[in-house]
Amino acid sequence: MLLIYTQKVTPRIVYVFKHICTHILGIPIKFTSKIEEFIAHDGAKLSYGRQSLGNEFFIQKVDLLMEQGFSELEIKVQPWEDTICFFQLPEASDLPFDIFAASFYLLSRYEEYLPHVKDAEGRFPAAESLAYQESFLHKPVVDIWAIKFRDILLSRFPNLEYKERRFKTGTIIASENTFIFRNKGFLRSFIGLMSDFFHLNLGKVIDRLKIWMRLTKDPHDVFDDLIKLIKQHKVYMLFMFQLSDFSIHDRNISHNRIPHRAVIKSVADYAKVGLLLGFYATEEIQTLRKEKLRMEEIIHSPVENVMNFKYNLRLPDQYNNLTELEINNDHSMGYPDVPGFRSGTCTPYLFYDINMEVTTPLKVHPYAFSSNAIGKMSKNKLEEDLHRMLAEVKDVKGMFRAVFENQDFSRYSDKDYNYKLLKQIHEIE
Structure with a gap:
């Protein structure tokens, strides 16, 4: 157990220490604000404050985790060993930067609360992010920092217990249009x-x-082929189906059509299924509730997984709507047109609402690659980026998630190339 001393235990401190120490590293932690208890502790201990108290592991804090709300920050990115860091600290600290403040900045999506230039679809674009501008978008830096922090901590406290994790891959299949011709x-x-x-x-x-x-068969009805892949190679896939009303933004067939419902039920026998949010469901909780109930009526179980396929995340409102409807897992955290780690991590994490200063029960599952990026860069560059990101995630034993559409594997797309990428991700020969 790692005992952590800080003068004031704030919600931000609890949130980010638990994510790094417990969720990523598997290290049990306990907080204290009592100096006497901390000094008397003879096991592994860490202080997070202005100055060291003795022989503990010491990280000098910056103010971010003690504040409320958000404000413009001056951030200077610098190299640290074979990676980068920001929120630098003086030599008195056992780390050269405040790993917890930097991780909170990325995980909370602090920069998306600040004024920024939206793209034509009203979305936060990759080019506006610190990670893109400083060329570390392809690195799961929060996980990299955590592993380095663990190794330094173990050199000080070799008896500290922690849990190893293992590298995993997963793919989301987004079905915005189950069929291209059938039942229209x-x-x-x-x-x-x-x-x-x-x-x-x-x-x-x-x-x-x-x-x-x-x-x-309809060219977009590729679900049997994907299920066959799941059976043969034991890969993890999560299928997201849209059940929106027909509109200028959502063009799927009616949720009442028997073939549409039959596909969802059939897929649910072999893989997890979730709800692909329609355009209005991302803006109106009433519409979201309606689409959620439709899916539950089809699969006869609660909806646990959703994805905003329009990629127009409005934080924290959309995530708060999911929480209110007791939807526990979101898979929208990524950039559709640029590969990389939008929130700086390859580990699922709980969403922190900066407006309310509270950790929500919603778990965010970030993805690093979307098939929307295909065609926006050369095939060689895309495959190199995938290889590099997969290697980065392997090094930290994280979870690499990718997003494809069912139509990517139809004969109207470059399905052989898309299958090649899918197999590269899941390491299928």
């Missing part, structure tokens, strides 16, 4: 057929006719 209704299908004729997409015209006559 007469008017939508007729307009689509005329459009294909007009643009001389004769292959799609033939496919439409075959599907209408039930001679072949």
